[in-house]
């Protein structure tokens with residue numbers, strides 16, 4: 178490790194989000210182990226691609242980012258998202274639409290982390306020749322309950338009417354990809370697709386960082 182970084186780590190008391198060793202965000206070993214392994218996890222109502230399973234190292238890193246304020250991990254998460262976007266096979270122009278963050282999450286996380294990860298994903302896609310831009314085309318209409326602990330039916334009911342189109346227009350010539358951090362039942366993505374389609378936008382698919390393991394039918 179760079180001696181300056183090592184000194185900064187010691188001074189800040191920072192720990193690797195994956196394994197707890199001294200590191201600013203991720204130690205070299207965890208960074209290497211976090212290579213994206215994107216695959217389709219669902220196809221309803223649009224294809225959903227996750228960069229990995231929400232378990233082990235990836236789960237630790239996502240939780241550190243979402244819940245423990247490790248916002249220095251945002252570029253890492255953005256790179257994983259970009260890998261998921263590529264598997265959807267977009268053309269050379271892509272619009273990334275982040276799933277909106279509830280006020281509760283924004284407070285807890287200190288900002289719109291999904292939107293920030295999407296911005297990093299757009300940059301990473303640009304490096305491989307895909308012109309990507311982030312368009313926050315969705316907004317919260319009302320604050321849903323916390324989804325944790327809710328079953329698939331309850332999640333759908335909880336999200337019914339929770340999202341709306343924002344005033345941001347989606348360019349008609351680009352492939353539209355929804356982005357989110359973790360897919361569980363897919364209820365949020367399904368609602369986001371429904372709102373975009375109702376507004377006349379075709380959605381190529383959804384790209385997420387991690388999918389909770391389980392039978393594919395449970396995520397439809």
Ligand SMILES: [Zn+2]
Nearest residue numbers: 193196204207
């Ligand atoms: Zn580590």
